[in-house]
Amino acid sequence: MTLFSQTGQAKREPQTKVRYSFLYSRKIAPYLFISPFIISILILYLYPFISAVKMSFERVLPGQVFFVGLDNYERVFNPVFFRALQNTSVYVLLTVVILTVIPLILALMLNHRLTRFSNFFRAAIFIPALTSVVVAGTVFRLIFGESDQALANQFLSLFGASALDWRYGSATAMFLMVAMASWRWMGVNIIYFLAALQTVNKDLEEASQMDGANAWQRFRYVTLPAIKPIIVFLVTISIINGFRMFEESYVLWETSSPGYIGLTVVRYIYQQGIRNNDMGFGAAVGIILLLIIFIVSMIQLYATGAFKRED
Structure with missing residues (x-):
């Protein structure tokens, strides 16, 4: 009995060693560790993407699906879509500039050794990102209301300016969407820049200062x-x-904005696909938006030298 147990244990030990060597090998272990991420990508992203591409060639009705070929894509390029794309492009341009330049300046100020209470400001600036977009939209609608009693209009009256219908003008509507997004995400970008500033070589800064370089240099x-x-x-x-923006537009104009001044591409997808029950057309607009985001992102990455190899 003892000899049998020793023999069985001796057989199990090589099998255990082989299993552990297989799991912890350099060829298998990396794929094993990233397998949950790959599985989640396949389930949550790849399958919906394939379904959306398939749906963009169909006309989806309750209980019925018809293949329509490129008809949905031919309907995409209409005046309403181009107005939504124009609004979205202006929104993207403004938010990229504001949420890059201003957070960098503020991060440099907070990172300066002479700045007092920097830890308090670092914690305070992150609070807007934790605020619900519905709450933020409600507050913005109260501040920038169309009545004379709205806070923004009362501020304008101090300078003798007349009250504005903030949500019903093309320029002011864009201002509200950009202002809300900037208010919510400014602190997050400042945190990113503060973390990046900690990696700057202090010895190199001191050496450049000793060589006579000014602050700008x-x-x-x-x-x-x-x-x-x-x-x-x-x-x-x-x-x-920016191209995926939907919440700011929806909370400011729950039904629709006059003259499509607050219409974005994603909200256009929502209106056509969900409210008008035209899922195939909504999927086609979504695929076009995906291509636009991909092309713009590739151009931006190429222009900034992200694809260049560092020597």
Whole structure:
């Protein structure tokens, strides 16, 4: 009995060693660790994407599906879509500039050694990102109301200006959407820049200062190259999020905006696909939007040198 148990244990030990060597091998272990991420991508992203591409060639009705070929794509390029694309493009351009330049300036100020209570400001600026977009939209609608009693109009009256219908003008409507997005995400980008500024080589900064470089020269030739990766990252994320914007438009104009002044591409997809029950056409608009985001992102990454190899 003892000999049998020793023999069985001796057989199990090589099998256990083979199993552990297989799981912890350099060829298998990396794929094993990233397998949950790959599975989640396949289930949550790849399958919906394939379904959306398939649906864009169909006309989907309750209980009925018809293949219509390229008819949905031919209907995409209409005046309403171009107005939504124009609004979205202006929104993307403004948010990219504002959410890159201003957070960088504020991060440089907070990172300066002479700035007092920097830890308090670092915590406070992150609070807007935790605010619900519905709550933020409600507050903005109260502040920028069309009545004379609205806070923004009362402020204008101090300078003798007349009250504005903030949500019903083309320029002011865009201002509200950009202002809400900037208010919510400004603190997040500042945190990113603050983290990037910690990686700047202090010895190189001191050496450049000793060589007579002024503040602007130190920022341009020392700080800026060090934080360039985070700038490229934030610009890319801002472009993608800008084209995907839906919440700001929806909370400011629950039904529809006059003259499509607040219409974005994603809201156009929602109106056509969900409200008008035209899922095939909505899927076609979504695929066009995906291509636009991909092309713009590739151009931006190429222009900023993200594809260049570092020597």
